[in-house]
Amino acid sequence: MSGTMRAWARDLRLGFRLAVSGGGASWTRTALSAFGVGLGVVILLLAASVTSVTEARSDRADARYAAPADVEAGDDTFLLSDIQTEYRGDWISGRLIQPDAGRETTAEPPPGLDAFPAPGEMVVSPALARLLDSAEGALLAERLDYRRAGTIGDEGLVGSQDLAFYLGADDLTAGDDGFRAEGFGGMPASQERLPPALLLLVLVICVVLLMPVPVFVTTAVRFGGERRDRRLAALRLIGADRAATRRIAVGEALVGAVPGIVLGGLLFLLVRQFLAGISVRGTSAFAEDIVPSWPLTVLVLLAVPLLTVAVTLFALRSVAVEPLGVVRKSQDRPRRLAWRLVPALLGVALLVPLLGDFSGDRGLTSAQAVMAVVLLLSGSTALLPWLVERATARLRGGPLAWQLATRRLQLSNGPAVRAISGITVAVAGATALSMLFAGASEQETSRTGADLDRAQAEVFVSTTDAGDSAALVDELRGTPGVERVLSYADIPVAPLSGGGASDVASIPLIVSDCGTLVELAEITDCAEGGVYAVPAPEEWGVTLPEPGTVLDLGPAPEGEEAARPVPWTVPASLTEADPRPNPGGWPVHGLLATPAALGVEPPPHGDTRMILSADLADPDTLELVRNAVWDVAPGGGGARELTSTQVSDQFANIQTGLTIGAMGVLALIAGSMLVTTLEQLRERRQLLSALVALGTRRTTLGASVLWQTAVPVVLGLGLASAVGVLLGAMLISAVSLPLGGWLAFLPMAGAGAGVIALVTLASLPFLWRLMRPDGLRTE
Amino acid sequence: MSISHTLLGLLESGPCHGYDLKRTFDVHFGHGRPLHYGQVYATMSRLLKNGLVEVDGVEPGGGPERKRYAITDAGVTDVERWLSRPEKPEPYLQSVLYTKVVLALLTDRSADDLLDTQRAEHLRLMRELTRRKIDGDLADQLVCDHALFHLEADLRWLELTAARLDRLASEVRS
Amino acid sequence: MTAVPGAALLTAGDLRKSYGPTSALAGADFSISGGEVVAVMGPSGSGKSTLLHCLAGIVPPDGGRVTYRGRDMYSLSDAERSALRREEFGFVFQFGQLVPELTCLENVALPLRLAGLPRRRAEARAEELLARLEVADLAEMRPGQVSGGQGQRVAVARALVNDPRVVFADEPTGALDSLNGERVMGLLVAAARESGTAVVLVTHETRVAAYSDREVVVRDGRARDLAGAV
Structure with a gap:
């Protein structure tokens, strides 16, 4: 037993030494894999901090709350x-x-x-x-x-x-x-529950953002793998057995992982300072609130080194490190489709029972959904190597650069496939999310009904004081950019029936001049002194008062004693009018009257609403309007630009989060692809120099690098889009949203294509440098 | 191996008594078969007669062994000519080639030049053998290969020797 | 050692090249005529390979000039020199020159395809060369599947496929045993003589150099032509 321990200790130590004592190249490799692991750790720590941030935000909101x-x-x-x-x-x-x-x-x-x-x-x-x-x-x-x-x-x-x-x-x-x-403080603020569709969205987002991280860490640990294998072969030659080479390799991998974790911790501290300084749609956090939860932190700190060890051992499984060199075992056996389909099929099988039935109120279904998504996405990465192998196997001919690239892919597509499996997960996940978004936004976006031809802005003031309103109207008319101002008072009134308004629904009374009233209802014969009744939809159960009814124009708020009723009798001249949506989109109903018809000034407890025709191209115009409103009623009013649709805030926040996250993941993947490409190029240094001697053009080799990246990535994107659309369609069905957004994969696929272009471009300077003839000198 | 050229070459480093000349020769080239003094005497007489050496002085006490010899300009030229003339390439040349390399180094001449000259000569023959080998039948090929390998071995030994002695010489000088 | 003016295909005068503090060439001269096979010899580190790289237009020297068919090689642009290498030169290195993913046939066809020949014609010509070097049966194999000697013969076929005026061979037998080395050299020199191709042969082996018409020795960065030494 102690012998085994000693062997482990000895071989791990040897691994450590090999990782740091091999000169510049091995330092670079160790640094790269440490950096890659570090990036992964940062993301995992951030994810582990989400709950503490939301908890801290709700604690802070509670502390501010006054009951x-x-x-x-x-x-x-x-x-x-x-x-x-x-x-x-x-x-x-x-x-x-x-x-x-x-x-x-x-x-x-x-x-x-x-x-x-x-x-x-x-x-x-x-x-x-x-x-x-x-x-x-x-x-x-x-x-x-x-x-x-x-x-x-x-x-x-x-x-x-x-x-x-x-x-x-x-x-x-x-x-x-x-x-x-x-x-x-003291009273907990009520927490809004996410609707099932949004809950599912959040779950999928977490999965999609976190899944590429292990892929990235895996790639990072494998940096310089081929050279490492050759070194191990040399150790075999001098008598190390297979188990020892595995232990040495683990030692080397840990040299990257351990500083990677430390680096990740430091980066996390930096990133959280940065995050504390930004605000996404009015939401921000304090640096001291971004604290990873302890159990998750421990999990991350244990999982990352374990993952590196597992990856190293798995990578060694497919090669036989023999004393005289490295033999790749997996080359001759074509990849089998059958077992690669298993995870994806399992994922589909888990999703099917959820169709039309996902409510998210049981932990079990949430877990099932997450498992299904994870399986389906990881299933797509399992399918990818098979797909690339099958697709490239039959390629022949074509231009020289194409030939070089396809032959390379036929002979060894492992590194290329590894690099893009991350992109596949990200794109498939994001495609599914986009579709779910398209469905959800259908549901969550309400049409405001605003008619932008009639008005462009709406002002609201919580007073009906005639003097204030008049002053405001004057002020607004003088504001540059404002062309027309229609103003009306919206006063809740109730029948004068002794008691409060408790059991009687209040009736809106709209007071304005004729020019405004005709904009609010289908009134054809408006005259000063007229009173019109616009019935509300029947299901509202609001009955308008008959002529002769006495109304109180100043009913006290619910549960309070009326101070002094202001009685007003509905005149006999009451005419019925059809409703017409006001320019802001709200249908107006109730009683409409001109000031002369009231004869008495109502107490200023209602609201004044104004409808503006204005040119809002200059953003200052709206702010000047708001300033004018503030002067009349500080904090008791506002102005907004009319828009034809309105997106739920919750929804918009999630979408913003996703966009930022997806970009981050893509950047991560681009980074790892770049490193992989550079690594491959470096290992082919001598061959590149020989090709230069033969008179090979830079463009030929550049194009071959591009094809070599592009072919698997295009295949990966195709697969990812297909899986993404399938997943999206199933998720949409699970929450019973309208199916749609079939083209949702386009933006992510486009972003993926952009990543290829970027990676190729970024690797070209290195390729040019390798193509300098100095490389021949190493012979 | 030419004893007269060797003795002449040894004199280039400075005038020397006949007895010392014999001792130096034995140290560098004797290899367990020391030179007879008579042989030195006879060679020196011939070189004197040909004007390649002269008597620098005679120690009191008389006797032939007391003569001190010095090399003449004609003698230096003769050594020069000998060293720069390649030996006819044939197997088992090592003793004469070795002597030449040592003498070249002892007289501050470049062993590289000697080597290059000799290689050119070897190559001339090797080219001819290679040509014969390409055009010939199997028997020719085998015979030529044998000769080629021996010639190459001589050259390689010579290169190595020159490199070793050169290093030794520069160590001694420094 | 002065070459006859006009007869020289490729000449170099007073070439100087240093890599950092180490000087690889310190005033080397060289000249080769059409169809001539010249061996470049010298101890390792003497600058043999650097001389070859400078002559072939791969590495620009720090000083001196290389003249190929009357033109100053390094007054040409990098692209023009690449074109020259594609069209008029051939190369054989010690190892690491065959693209491991391409089949032997495709490797041999590579220079022709680089020069813009369609694939079919390039590969037809490559087949001829493979046959001439007696490795026609390797056409569909990848370099990793053939022996070192076979691989070197494929490399020679590639060097000759574009009917070059000059073949630059840098230790072409360095990684081979005697028998394979002899065969590669025999085939290379025979093919070169047949087509009137000049060969610059860098080697440290006298037996390999014996295939040449003449040898040049590089020592301490200087090249000495010993043709007229005796």
Whole structure:
């Protein structure tokens, strides 16, 4: 037993020495494989950090959360109102805050703040401070023109790049404007459950992004494999047995793996600093929150060296290292199709029962789906060598460069296939995802119904104060780029029936001039003083009041005592009108009236909506509109550009994540392909020099390198596209989405083709250098 | 092997008594068969007569062995001519070739030149043998091969010897 | 050693070349006439191979000039020199010259295909050469499947396939045993004489050099032509 241990120790040590003492070339090889392993470790550690990031984000959100409390104003209570504004596509969330006891308050300030801001002062997040100070944020600085009293500390933010602020107020009231609270934190924020389709998407994304990593690590460990085999053959000659050569090879592989893990750890620390500095669609994280979970970290640290050992032993299995050289065993036996089909078929078999039935609420089906995807994708990599072998076996003739490349592939396609198996997984997975996306986006994207011919922007203000609205309309009309402003008040009213509005649905009352009303409903004979009824769809169960009904124009909010009713009788002249979608896409229903018909000014508890015809080509126009709205109702209004469709935010975030991830994976694969190509070229140095002596053109050899990469990659992409479309179709059926997006493989296949071009281009300078005649000198 | 050329060559390094000349010859080329003094005396007389050496001085005490010989310019030319003339390529030349290489090195001449000259001569014969071999029948081929291998072996031995002695010489000089 | 003006096919004068601190050629002269077989001899490291590379237009010398058929070789562009090598020169190296993936036939056809000949015609011509070097039966084998001597004969066939004016052979028998070496040399020289091809033969073996018409010795980066020495 101890003898075996000693043999292991001795041979591993010998492996270590061989890996580092072989001069420049062996250092390069060790460094390359360490780098490759390091990259893999970084990605795995990042993946292991996902849960900690989401948990930290939800903890931080909880800490910021203030629950409305049903208490009287006291020394330790404060009023809070959430406001927000949009600036150039980013949402800036703010909070109006006002301690009931003013400066003498004993309430804890919000997390991240030392004290409550004084009225008119604001405390901003670091990212918002940067934006406000930048030239790009000039218009926002005009809007948020408050004295800055400080910066929100990290503990008061959800993400490092959050755009947030607290604004001190002195005119908040509990009720319409805000709510009273006793403190922050304590109450867990509700977590939104992902719908099954999105859950499946996330699962597949994880699989697709992580599967190429082992492929990449595998490639990295095999860097310089052929030279290593020759070295082992030399050791066999001087008496090492087969077991010893295996142990030595393992030792050599570990020399790359162990520093690779350390490098991966260091890179991870760097990458997380970088990640903490970026924001994807308003979502960002703090560096200290990106912490891999302990069990997963241990798993990664154990799995990577084990993987390198397994790969090394597996690679040695296919060659016989004999004392007088290396014999490849696998050359003569053609690859068999049968067992290579097994994983893919198993994957399909696992997916079939899920068709139309995936809900994601049982852990078992999620696991089944993940297994199926993993099997199908790894099945495609198992099929690839067979496909390449079959496809190239019959190729003959053609131009010289083509001949050189195909002959090379016929004789040894192992390295080429290994390099592209990663790309196959990535492309197949991404194709399936794109199809699932196409289906999901069909479902998740709602048509807004907005008619862009009639209006381009919509403004909303949470007041119906006539003076404010008029001032705003004037201001907007004077804004450069704005051509027309239609304004109407949208006031919820209820029948005056003694009690509150609790059991009676409120009825919308729209008040505006005739010019605006005709845009909101099919009214042909609008006149000042007219009142029109536009019935809501029947299933809404809203009945419009008959003429003569007395309505309260200022009903108190649910559960509160009405302060002072404002009665108004529905006139006999009430005419019915057909609904017409307003330019923003929302069908308007309820009562429509001109101001003269009311005779009394309703309390300003409704909303004012404005419909703008404007030229929004200059992004400043929309911001100027928002600034004007802010002046009237800080935080209580907004403006948005009308678009014909609207994508769910959740969906958009996932898509962004996928795009970034897929690009990262492709870059990783491009890197490993490049290294493999360079390695192959270096091993053919002498032959290349001989070919140069024969007068071979650079273009011929360059083209042959291109073909040699392109042929397997094209085959791989074809296979990947087919598997991807199959997988995509099955996943779509599993979540009962409309089938479609059959061409979804095109972008990924295109990106894959781009990778080939890049790898070939990047290897050309090296090829040119090898083609310099100096290579002949080694003879 | 030419004893007269060898003795003459040894004198090139400086005037020498007949007895010392014999001792030097024995050290370098004797190989267990020392030269008879009479042979040295006879050779020196002939060289004196031909004007290739001269008597540099006589030690008091008389006797033929007390004469000190020195090489003349004609003698140097004669050594030169001998060294640069290739030997007729034939098997078992090593003793004369060896003597020539040693003498060349002892007299600060280039062994390479000697080698190149000799190789050219060998090659001339080897070319002829090769031609005969190509045109001839199997018997010719076998015979020619034998001769070719021997000639090549001589040349290779000569190359190695020259390289070894050259290294030795440069070590001694430095 | 002055060559007769006009008769020389390829001449070189005062060639100098160093790789870093080591000087490979220090003023070498050389000349070869059409149809002549010249052996370049010398101890290893003397600059033999470098001389061959410079003569063949593969490695530009640091100084001196190489004249091929009246033209200064290194006033030509790299592409022109490549074309020259494809069309007028042939090469045999010690080893590592056959493309392992191509069959022997395809390897022999390679120079013709590089020169733009269609595959069928190139391979028909390659078959002739394989037959002339008595290795016609190897046509469909890959270099890895044939013996060293057979491989070298395939290489010779390749060197001669484009009817070159000059064949550059760098230790063509270096990795072969005597019998195979003799056969390769016999076939190479016979084929060259038959077609009037000049051969620059770098070797350290006298027996191989004996196939030449004349020898040049390279020593310490200088080439000495011993043709008229005696």
